[in-house]
Amino acid sequence: xxxxxxxxxxxxxxxxxxxxxxxxxxxxAMPVQYTNVIEEHKSTRxxxxxxxxxxxxxxxxxxxxxxxxxQLVLTRNLQNQEIGQVKLSALLNNEGCIIDxxxxxxxxxxxxxxxxxxxxxxxxxxxIKSVRTEKGFNCTLEDISDQTGKLDLQGPFAQEIMQELIDxxxxxxxxxxxxxxxxxxxxxxxxxxxxxxxxxxEIYAPANIIGDIWDKLLAAGTNKGIKPVGLGAxxxxxxEAGMLxxxxxxxxxxxxLEVPYGWIVDMDKEFIGAEALVALKKSGxxxxxxxxxxxxxxxxxxxxxxxxxxxxxxxxxxxTFAPTxxxxxxxxxxxxxxxxxxxxxxxxxxxxxxxAKIVKIPFYKRQK
Amino acid sequence: MSKQTPADRRYSRDHxxxxxxxxxxxxxxISDYAQEMLTDIVFVELPAIGKKVAKGAPVAVxxxxxxxxxxxxxxxxxxxAVNNKLEEDPALINKDAFGEGxxxxxxxxxxxxxxxxxxxxxxxxxxxxxxx
Numbered sequence: 001x002x003x004x005x006x007x008x009x010x011x012x013x014x015x016x017x018x019x020x021x022x023x024x025x026x027x028x029a030m031p032v033q034y035t036n037v038i039e040e041h042k043s044t045r046x047x048x049x050x051x052x053x054x055x056x057x058x059x060x061x062x063x064x065x066x067x068x069x070x071q072l073v074l075t076r077n078l079q080n081q082e083i084g085q086v087k088l089s090a091l092l093n094n095e096g097c098i099i100d101x102x103x104x105x106x107x108x109x110x111x112x113x114x115x116x117x118x119x120x121x122x123x124x125x126x127x128i129k130s131v132r133t134e135k136g137f138n139c140t141l142e143d144i145s146d147q148t149g150k151l152d153l154q155g156p157f158a159q160e161i162m163q164e165l166i167d168x169x170x171x172x173x174x175x176x177x178x179x180x181x182x183x184x185x186x187x188x189x190x191x192x193x194x195x196x197x198x199x200x201x202e203i204y205a206p207a208n209i210i211g212d213i214w215d216k217l218l219a220a221g222t223n224k225g226i227k228p229v230g231l232g233a234x235x236x237x238x239x240e241a242g243m244l245x246x247x248x249x250x251x252x253x254x255x256x257l258e259v260p261y262g263w264i265v266d267m268d269k270e271f272i273g274a275e276a277l278v279a280l281k282k283s284g285x286x287x288x289x290x291x292x293x294x295x296x297x298x299x300x301x302x303x304x305x306x307x308x309x310x311x312x313x314x315x316x317x318x319x320t321f322a323p324t325x326x327x328x329x330x331x332x333x334x335x336x337x338x339x340x341x342x343x344x345x346x347x348x349x350x351x352x353x354x355x356a357k358i359v360k361i362p363f364y365k366r367q368k
Numbered sequence: 369m370s371k372q373t374p375a376d377r378r379y380s381r382d383h384x385x386x387x388x389x390x391x392x393x394x395x396x397x398i399s400d401y402a403q404e405m406l407t408d409i410v411f412v413e414l415p416a417i418g419k420k421v422a423k424g425a426p427v428a429v430x431x432x433x434x435x436x437x438x439x440x441x442x443x444x445x446x447x448x449a450v451n452n453k454l455e456e457d458p459a460l461i462n463k464d465a466f467g468e469g470x471x472x473x474x475x476x477x478x479x480x481x482x483x484x485x486x487x488x489x490x491x492x493x494x495x496x497x498x499x500x
Contacts, residue, residue, distance in 0.1 A: 036407040037433040232434045297455070299411050299431055321410040321433050328411075350413070350429070 009054035010149055010207045011214055018228060026119030026247075028055040031230040040233035041323040044196055045366075047225030048155035050217055051234055053202070054210060057121030058148045059114040059128070063139030066110050073131050074104065075256060075273070077266035081106045086176045086193055089264050090256045091124060096276025098250045100124050101261070105178060105189065110139075113189075113204075117246045121145060131272065149210025153217055154200030154237075156366075157224040162190070162201055164220035165213070178202075184209050184216075195234065197241025197364055239329065240322050242291065242362030248302060249289060249317040249331050255280055258333070259289040260361065287314065290339040291361035292347075294328035298354035300347040306332050307346045307353065313338050316347060322363060329363050371400045373492050374466050378485035380442035381494065385466065388482055389473075393448055396427065396441055397470040401495055403462050406432045412458045414450040415472060421447065423481055428471050430461065443481045445474035 006029040015022065020031035031052065033040060043049055061070060071078055076089035083106050091099045100120045105113040116124045121143075129141055153162060159170050166183060168190065173179055178191035188205040205213055218226060229237075235245070244250055244259055256265050257277060267274065294300060300319035305312055319330030338345065343358040373379070377387035377395075383402035387395045403409065413429040421427045426438035427447065450472050454460055461469035476482070486494060 032434065033407065038408045038410075041433075236433060297411075298413075299436075301436060321431070323433065 010210050011052045033230040033232045034228050037232040038323045040229040041236050043227035044155045048157040048221050049229035051152040051229050053150040053152050055118040057116035057145040060142040060144050061112045065137040066139040069137045075265040077269045092273030096255045096273040097252050147207050149205050149207040151203045154194045154196040154198045158200035161221040196237040236320050240364035285336050287333050288336050288339050291359045292356045293359045295355045298349045299328040300330050305348045373488040375488040378482050379491035382440045384442045386442045393475050395470045396472045400465045403465040408432050409458045409461045412454040415447050419447045444477040447472050448475050449473035
């Protein structure tokens, strides 16, 4: 049918065999759910979830000036990044607004891997390439997305399940750190990180063996309650954990200062977009992204309007029923004067004004 | 697996059902196929009693974690009762779409509308065709 024209990950046939509901996600035919979102969400929180993330982009940056290029295009100061460390960063345009949020893996001196959002991959590529060319940096840029498979294994049993496949020094594999190793005799990267708020791993391996790793992880985790998890629960998990989604909570006209991304912006170094951010800081922020929880009935969704008294003060960027919290939560861009926790707001749901209040994010934090 | 389609009521192409109570009113709900497509229903918005709704117009809203869907009444009339249990337990629709998960009771404005809807056999056939 129409999925024929969409891009497919190496795991597509497995999703179909598992009876997944397939949707168009930024031009990719991806599983939104296998059984149901709540079940998949709770399995990830209580046991383990396995996610097909092959659609995300990976770029290799190599050469003597790779550091200089990344230091210029990314907001994060990479000066002290260790080999084996992952850093979340933002890629800004000249106006100081967000093209993408991406992770930077330092593999070796002068050798990095960038992991980008699926739908933005091409824009990221064009932008970074144009900066490299314009500045004449001595480094190569290679799009390795198609040959690179990616799985996320997340949840309290993630390590025990991973251990069945490979014996690593997990005790020393800290959060936001990775190791280069071999899986099924092929080179792989195992990173302790994710997008769910749980412990877990992001696994990178050649696309042609990613299906075997998928099968082996599902088999190894069967008695621990592992479940394949679709994009539906990926979204509710990340939202509960207060993580942002590009294209929804941020865009090319939102700066990182207006979302909870101040911490990935290092104003002590030069980078593209910095001047615009200085100017924005000087003129003062008008709006900011804040968390909210519904206090009455109703579920606020992306695009619904936010009010205080009768005044429109913003818009919902992400909103859902949160399975772990058993209530409706979300993120909204609101007037900066309305972002203090416990501020009472209303959200227009169809014809009704529904009460909500501003709350701190993350909404959910795992017990360590 | 879908439950058997009960023969005691009529069905619309939007997957709603209407069950004639024989007293000028009918119960309205969504089919088991519809609840299966929606999966985990987490919220139901019910209309006010007394609301008049024309055939094919939205009479309620059901939301899953990821989706918002209107429920279109398959018959015209006035809402005389709503299933308040759904406010506390919206998943009743998932558990028992043809029974405990009924959504509204309508006083029929035009009882003849019922006979224009599909019977169980026709609805089953309609579902079969939709799967091609």
